[in-house]
Amino acid sequence: MLIDTIEGKKIAGHRPHPRLVVNEDGWRFITSQLSAGYWTLLSLWGDTGAVHMAVLDASAGEIAVVTMPCPGGHFPSVGALHPPAIRLERALRDLYGLEPVGLPDPRPWLDLGFWDVQHPLGERRDAPPRRPPYAFLPAMGEGLHQIPVGPVHAGIIEPGHFRFTANGETVVRLEQRLGYVHKGIEALMAGATIDAGARLAGRTSGDSTVAYALAFARAVEAAVDVEVPPRAIYLRALMAELERLANHFGDIGAICNDASFSLMHAQCGILREKTLRVAGSCFGHRLMMDVVVPGGVARDLASGRVTEAASLLEEVGRRFPELVELYDNTASLQDRTATTGVLRGELARQFGAGGYIGRASGRAFDARKLPGYPPYDQLDFEVPVFEAGDVNARVWVRIREVEQSLALIDQVLRQLPGGAIRTTIDPAGEVREGLGMAESFRGDVLVWMRLEGSRLARCHLRDPSWFQWPLLEAVIEGNIVADFPLCNKSFNCSYSGHDL
């Protein structure tokens, strides 16, 4: 079992998983377990004078948070042995000023040199007036050229910089530079009320607002140890699945559009719009922002609206199979998506890649199953897994998940309990800590927090994209530049969720 093998002091008031304070040896032991592939890194984040990491033992189905105090301002780098931690440590270094000793890539990550302060979450200092320009990694060889793209991109998408090195049409190296939409969410969280924190969490990545609000609410509820009314639990699942449907429709259409197959884009756009309209009419907001709140949900589903949701299921159930057939039978489209942008299964497992990215490369992880949360334990659904790891497989995971979400919504509507929709959250004056996870359409969102009374002392939000963005760099290698939009869209990582 995971916890038994870690030597450390268990912290009381951390729920639902244990938190252990370890020394440097303990920290190194966990790093070695991650590096050997026994455990999966769920997140790594800073705190005042300490670093935390959340780890998953998938075989035992256990999660633990481990903490290493670092009074000297440094700790042994996890990234030195386990590459998925590198960007998290670079971000932690920017935000807290704590030094991961042995970090293979010490370049700044979120701090692009435009802030007035250094280490905004740690010991704040005035930013140095001038910094050397960011050194992109070299790619050497004859006939190579660079293509810089962004931060302002050609489409209606979020900003980020991509530096391609290509040999003719073939990409030799892609290097991402992110952080452009860093808003300082974790600093705004510190000292915020629970309600204000919930609104911020819901705007960390707008496309996953329900999943973020849910992970945040679950962390609060774990920390203060309250039960959510059954009706609220089912309404949360309804919203989460509507969000998944809308995003998957958008993605399937957009991937095909990047192969210039606009018919799919137009048709999927209609299904997406209809889903958003049902969401808007059921919950008063098309993206369902601020409806999932700590303690339950802020808005009940009127009985008349159930038929609207049911008729959406009927219409999608009728239209969607035609579109799937169209996708499957269009050879020119398949030619673009099949065997393009292959992600090897071992990389997906090493990085703990969640969502359609992991599941298209054989990693079956889904937070609805593990750690699992209600009402999914009462509902019948499957987690579709493919092995090919290409753009096509990532499309097929979405297609199968649309079918699963339709079935889930059907079950939720049939089993929807009556009664209250919200419990009051009444945190006593003491310090409590909680961890919450929720499966967004993109993968698992993790929220960790420490509450001091009714205020957040520290809240960390980890987007699934942290473990997916780096894999896009690996996936594009050897593909042609023109296939980058397809690869990128099939990943559809969040910039805002990553940049915070």
Added chain:
Amino acid sequence: MRRILFEGLMRRPLTEAAPVKDEEMLVELGASVERAARRRLGRSLSIREVDAGSCNGCELEIHALNNAFYDLERFGLHFVASPRHADVLLVTGPVTRNMREALERTYNATPDPKWVVAVGDCAVDGGIFSGSYAVVGGVSGVVPVDLHIRGCPPHPSQLLKGLLTLLEI
């Protein structure tokens, strides 16, 4: 594929009626653009979208303008890939410090006459993100703004209404 295309020919269009004009927006925009827009642009606007730090919620609804229901292009409005081709910059987000320079450079790359439309509550004054070390707080703190479209995020029909205000006055 043939069946889906054929159905598209036979079915009533999904596209909705054009929204009515919004008096408040008309007032904000003022008379300065009144004749110029019509004369110089001939009822057509090219829009360059710039995400200056949004949570991507606004982008989702801006995307929706291209779907069959809102069909932006029927009004002569369309999105372009480069600021050099744009008449309008549609800017979202509280403007992060990390995006400030990129926004300024995009604005400077856009030829005159040009208009800036700030989209979303946080584009007005930073909204929920104001006060952060990482945020400038509002698009008008960086480039001159001609029109604000509020909402978190604004409904596509509000976006449509706002953009049409640029043309219809």
